[in-house]
Structure formats: structure tokens, C-alpha cells
Amino acid sequence: MVQRILQPHEIESLDHVALARLRLPPRAGIFAARARRLRQLAGGNPIGAYLALMATVAEAQEAAAASLDLPPPDAHAIALAREHRMPPLAAAGGHGDGAWHAALVALLAALQVAPGLPAAATAALARLAALPSHALAAQAQALLGGRDDEADPAIAPFLMAALQVGWTSRASQLAEADVPALDVHTVCPACGTLPVASIVRIGGRYQGLRYLHCALCATEWHMVRIKCSHCESTEGIAYHVAENETARREATEKSDGLHAVKAESCEHCHTYRKICYMEKDMEVEPVADDLATLALDVLMGEADYARASGNPLLWQGAQS
Numbered sequence: 001m002v003q004r005i006l007q008p009h010e011i012e013s014l015d016h017v018a019l020a021r022l023r024l025p026p027r028a029g030i031f032a033a034r035a036r037r038l039r040q041l042a043g044g045n046p047i048g049a050y051l052a053l054m055a056t057v058a059e060a061q062e063a064a065a066a067s068l069d070l071p072p073p074d075a076h077a078i079a080l081a082r083e084h085r086m087p088p089l090a091a092a093g094g095h096g097d098g099a100w101h102a103a104l105v106a107l108l109a110a111l112q113v114a115p116g117l118p119a120a121a122t123a124a125l126a127r128l129a130a131l132p133s134h135a136l137a138a139q140a141q142a143l144l145g146g147r148d149d150e151a152d153p154a155i156a157p158f159l160m161a162a163l164q165v166g167w168t169s170r171a172s173q174l175a176e177a178d179v180p181a182l183d184v185h186t187v188c189p190a191c192g193t194l195p196v197a198s199i200v201r202i203g204g205r206y207q208g209l210r211y212l213h214c215a216l217c218a219t220e221w222h223m224v225r226i227k228c229s230h231c232e233s234t235e236g237i238a239y240h241v242a243e244n245e246t247a248r249r250e251a252t253e254k255s256d257g258l259h260a261v262k263a264e265s266c267e268h269c270h271t272y273r274k275i276c277y278m279e280k281d282m283e284v285e286p287v288a289d290d291l292a293t294l295a296l297d298v299l300m301g302e303a304d305y306a307r308a309s310g311n312p313l314l315w316q317g318a319q320s
Helices: 008-012 030-042 048-068 075-084 099-112 119-130 133-144 156-171 286-292 294-302
Strands: 195-200 210-214 221-222 237-243 244-249 262-267 273-277
Touching: 030 048, 048 099, 048 286, 075 244, 099 119, 099 156, 099 286, 119 221, 119 273, 195 286, 221 286, 237 294, 262 294, 273 286
Parallel strands: 195 273
Antiparallel strands: 195 210, 210 221, 237 244, 237 262, 262 273
């Protein structure tokens, strides 16, 4: 059976009760799937060793998430969020509800017994474990606020991994009705964080629809295709792929059948984010595939486009 891909104006006219506007993360399995994808992408990749390390971290995230016993989100806070059209698990301020503190303890415990960690990673984990509470809180707030100049790039991927476990675990306890549609469509409606990338999904209610993937809580929210996920312009959108160490620019989103990940650029704001296509590769995972395609970032940088937001597992610091 051939399924027609809806055009943006057709999608926007649909009944939004029927439209799958959200994909909340599952209670289990999301980090395990990310780990599998990272290991799959590591072979032959120029940063394969780092991808393998992050796969180990994702496996530890899965173990940490399984060990958490969190209370359900506060009903009063959810009601207030719905009333004021705000994210019910807002990450602003970096404090959350304490879930990430428990996640960090569980994550560090899982990584302590992980085999084959590089010496640099072991040292970074030791430094993270030894941080006093005020310094830890400051680092968490810097990461949640995207303030690279304040983040310690050595410990940031591990602390961010703990933050992901805490917020993803809480988001998995939400119902779609708990999460209001925000006035700002470019941030996660569950926690207010920027997306890392977008993904065009296949199957069921999601067939052919594009979702932005939250870098923190793994919630996905619908945005029509061929639209800038940063400034929401629908003009000047182009798609780029890395091929033979050059970028080939495509005027439309139509696929050549080869590339599961492209860079979607916008001439209005001159930024880009990557977009993953499950129709090309059913195993694509936004965080993993974004991280594994750094060559595409280099090419986009050479073309003077800026990333709209970073990858949560890679922090370079202000001087990098």
C-alpha cells in the first residue's frame, strides 16, 4: 500500500485532537535503543571511540532509569502548567524536582562497573562525583540553560546523561493531556528545552509526520515539514547531505534514497538542524545519529550556517 505524504497546509488543517501532536518517551527502552544505535554507528566512524563511550553511558542510563522509583508528577503543577500554557516539567533554573540527583547517583554506580572505560572518562567521572553540591547545581543549570561558556566540557556529557534520565523518567509518567500546546512551538512542550534534531517517522498515526526530539526529556512534538525548527520560516529551506566530503544542496525534501540524515538549513535565520528519516533507515535515533554525523556539521560550518542547538552528549566549552 502506498501512503501519500501530507503537505504542510493539509496537516495544519487536520483535527488536532486526532493528530498525534506528541510522542512521550516510553518508561523503558529509550536509552537501550540509543546505545544500540551508537554502537552500530561507531564502526568506521572518525569519532567511533567516542560513540562507543557514549553507548556505554546510554546503557548505564537505561540501568539508572530502571532503578529509579519516582513519584508521579504533581497534579497541581500540571494543572497550573495547562492553565498558563507552560511546560509541566520546566527545566529552567536547573533544579527540577530532585529526580536528576537520584539519577546521577544511579548513573555513577552503573558506570563504576562498566568495563573498558577510557582513563580520561574515569577521571572525569571521579571529578563529577567529588563536586560539592553548589558546584554541581551550577553545572546542571549551565547545561540546562545551554551556556557552554560555564560548562566543564569534560564532565558535561556525564552530568547531562543524568539530567536526561531524571527528566525522561518524569516525562514518561505524563499523559498527552497533561502537556499543553505552547505558544512557542520551537521548544519542548514537556520541559521547555530545545530540540537536538527532528525525525520523520513511519507507521500508524505517525506515518510521514515530522517530530522535533527534545535533547533533555526525549519528548517529541509535531512540526510540519519544510519549516525551520528555529525561526519557523517556511521560505528559504534547503537540505544538505555529506557526500564525497562535499555538501550537496537539495532544493526540496525529496529523497534520493541514500541519506537517512540531512541538514535542514534556513536562509532566514541562517541556522540548521539535522533531520532523520525512518523511511531510509528504521534504526535512526535523533541523538545518536546527530552525534555520529559530525562531518555534516563541519560542512555546514564551512558554508557559514550555525547549529540551532547542540548535541546533549557533546560539549566543547567556550574555547573549543
